[in-house]
Amino acid sequence: MSYRGRFAPSPTGQLHFGSLVAAVGSWLCARHAGGEWLLRVEDIDPPREVPGSAASILAALPAFGLVADAPVLFQSQRIAAYDAAFEQLRVAGQVFPCWCSRSELAGAGGIHRDGRCVALPQPGQAPAWRLRVPDITIAFDDALQGPQRQNLRGEVGDFVIRRVEGLYSYQLACVVDDAFQGITEVVRGQDLLDSTARQIWLQRCLGLPTPIYRHLPLVLDGEGRKLSKSEQAFPVDPADPLPALRRALAFLRVPAPAMAADAGDLLAQALANFEPADLPHCSGHSFA
Template sequence: MATETALPSARPSQRIGRFAPSPTGLLHAGSLVAALASWLDARAQGGLWRVRIEDVDTPRCVPGAGEEILRQLATCGLHPDLDGDGEVWWQSRRGEAYAAALQRLVDAGQAYPCGCSRKEIAQAQAALGHGHERHGELVYPGTCRHGLQGKPARAWRLRTDAPDGSDLTIDWTDRRLGPQTQNLSQAVGDFVLKRADGLWAYQLAVVVDDAEQGITDVVRGEDLADNTPRQIHLQRLLGLPTPRYLHTPLVLAADGQKLSKQNGATPLDLRDPLAALRQAGQALGLPADLPGTGPADWLAAAVPAWAAR
């Protein structure tokens, strides 16, 4: 648990950013870039910076990794501004909030139970002549949208059609990537809010938490830009504000693939935290010669450099 003193609540017009790591392993060079970008962006706007541990996918979480991530951030001088309760948020403790949001969507006719297995979804897609699998997740054809047809409920899904039944297209503007658009119905289909194993899906949890924490600016890696239309759709259905989004360039491994815990990225070597920060700053396009003899004074120089980009 973090030990920083809780700060007063944000002012109504104050910008609030966040870093929300999943504790499936320790921070690596790529995740430090994301953390640093979100911290710099909040500080450059005179705002607050929250940290939230996204441990909703509990089977994949490594025991103790969340606490170690907080220590890694502190070693780099990245200290979160805590909410009024004085604690970092952990998604695994937020089930009641997610259940309330799901019930609102069910009551509005926007969420429904699904009895389909992955095999059945694949068969339905094949029958439609579609063999495309999106990032390891099959595009759902809406089989259970109008009823379970005698099957037991396995998961809960969100409708991705427009009010008139046509395809739903989400348009949004990224602060770095510019105008974006996605046909949510065709590219994703009705997506999961609560999984067959009873765990809450990332999309619902992140939308509920961002709203409740008052997040105004989401700064994260470009690999997560694809999630943004689903989150905007959820925000609109729940009557929640939509933050501004900025997706940063990815840090690539030597083989050209995204540096990630899934492909064995090495945990940060923080014997020299200033060197790690300088490397992350250069990945974000900051000058290599920013002054600083330690994390605190380097970060102080990095804030105006970020603002001047």
């Protein structure tokens, strides 16, 4: 299969510098491999979404020279696919309904490890649905962060894939859509490194392929907080893209020319100097 990468923002605000770094990093890896770069809007959590955010992000990306090779995929239009994946897991006995409250799980550090609900069903109350997690250690080599290991039962436990409200989890939707879009490498922020073992286990349960993973260091504010959760996370300016694009390339340690006609020209010249192995490894990079 030829290379396919993607950028998958959540519509919780305008495009900010941390997201721009992730978009540029994934675009560079895709173009370096001679592959395709796709877009996916992860709009399956309405309570967290900001009206107009998806349109704003999608309108901003081309100003930074980031143009997808296929139509945008909206997760809000993919519920039938998630229903089918959920039903596959249910029929296989890999999920169970759960009425456990946070207070009931507090004694176990908030982790559910029983493979069944330990609370009594609540009449008239819909349950969450959890994936049964065995005592298994998932090991994988991150293309940037190196060897990773996580014991799912000990560190994660039985995790929710469909919430009480009926909304599907990020983990399930991400796995289903990466397979649907034929993604061969996932390039994303290091904050999602902890999700990878869960996603690999879901891929195995559903019989889906596992892509390569490459987790970029996070952009942090001066107090060490992820930029997207910081008051410093001002949106980048599509009307004047070159300054932010240069900063993003510098953060990723990609040499960029001093002069460029526009964002597309800047990215094309940066791509000529780009090597994925030269991307920064460690998290904790600050952006002032």
